[in-house]
Amino acid sequence: MRSRVWCGTAIAVLGLLASGCGGGEGSGNRGTGKSAASGGYPVTATDCTGAETTFAAAPKKIVTSDASALELLLRLGAGDRVIGTGFPPGKGALPGELDAQAQKVEVLSRTVVPKEKLLGSGADLYIDTFASMAGMGGGMGDAPTEEEFRAAGINRLHLKSTACAAMSKTPSTDLSAVENDITSLGAVTGTSEKAKELVAGMREKVDGVQKAIGGAAGDARPTYFFFDYDAGTRQPVAVCNRQVANALITLAGARNVFADCDADFKQVSWEDVVSRNPDWIQLGVRNRGSEAGNDKAFDEARAWLEGNPATKGLKAVKEGRFLRIGSERTTIAGVENATTVRDIARAIHPDKVK
Known part of the structure; x- marks a missing residue:
């Protein structure tokens, strides 16, 4: 499958790309667990x-909508509470021990978790990287209503930096929304100290790039x-x-050629791409589960640009200015967003970022 129409935006759903409703710098969607500072309960998230939604205690059985939410839980040390996921990570998609842990999680669906399976999973928390499944076609099924979630005893937590992006009032130019997702998830799962550590590591990388x-x-x-x-x-x-x-590109010292587009995806x-004639092109492909598979996909993407009459004359194509960085860590909330900032900066500013 190559593409899917979701909430009015064409997005591939092979792995993780999310669209939806809100979140980003200045969006008003920065709410983290209200008791996050003390590390206690109850914790309230928005x-x-x-x-x-108020959590009286840490959730014990969690279902994640996709691999990005699963990865965050694994990094927070709460992966042992995940009882199922949709959009699972391919084998080898996550580093080291995280991959071994991820492969043990039950796969409830290779795509969107069906409504009936989600409601009958026994979960007490569903972490939703996506906003709403209501706009998805292709026989994916309907998303549970809030009433159905309540009846099943399932709370829902959004990763707002992606799930809420389309509702944002201002452009995303920093990683505060992603950091708030990690902080909120840490508060809800009782792993606030680890969340602070992850956020601090991200800031150190990004601050180093900004200084350089x-x-x-x-x-x-x-x-x-x-x-x-x-x-x-x-x-x-x-x-x-x-x-x-857009935030990652900006923080890395580049300018998104579609930064004038007030949406998440469009x-x-x-002809639009050609008229903007980018200096650099990132070959955004989903993780294929192996280095060889990823290399093949990157090669295919480059070959398409070089062979397509409409794109072969682009400045970036003629000069071979391609970046081979995966889609997931560029377009979905995660700790590796900061690594992507550094990788982009190293490519386009090699004299400054070592």
Whole structure:
């Protein structure tokens, strides 16, 4: 499968790409667990609309909507409470011991967890990287209503930096929304200290990049296009200024060629891409589960750009300015977002970022 229409946006759902409703810098969706500072309960978290959910104790049985939420729980040390996931990570997609732990988690669905299976899972918490399944076609089934979640005894927690991105009022230009997701998830699961450690590590990486590249003016920065190869080549899907990828590109010292698009994702035309003639192109492909598989996918994406009449004349293509960085750690909330900032900066500013 190459693409899927989701909430009005064409997005590949092979692995993790999320669309939905809100979250980003200045969006008003920064609510973290209200008791996070003390590390105690009760903890109150909010969703994309600001509705509150109070947790009297740490959840014991968790279902994750996809591999990104699963990875965060594993990194927080709460992976032993995950009883199932949708969109599972491919073998080898996560580093080291995280991968071994992830492979032990029951796969409830290779895509969206069916409504009946989710409600009957026995979970007391569902962590939702996506916003709503209501707009998804293709026989994925309906998402449970809030009333059905309550009846099944399942609380729901959104990763708002992606699930809420489309509702954001301002562009995403930093990782505060991702950091807040990690902080909130740590508060809810009783792993706040580990959450603080993860956030501190992310900030150290990003701050190092910022110090190295300095404060170049926006129009002096090289332009950058995220080529979502797995979303399909017939009509490209752009990452817009509400998407976390826009923040990563900005923090790395580049300028998203679709930063003027006030959305998270948007279908554009190849004529739009050509008119913006990016200096750099990221070959965004989903993790294939092995280094060889990833290399093959990156090669295919590059070959397509070099062979397509509409794109072979682009500056980045002619000069071979490609970045081979996976989609998941660019467009989905996670600790590796900070690594992506560093990797982009190293590629486009090699004289400054070592």
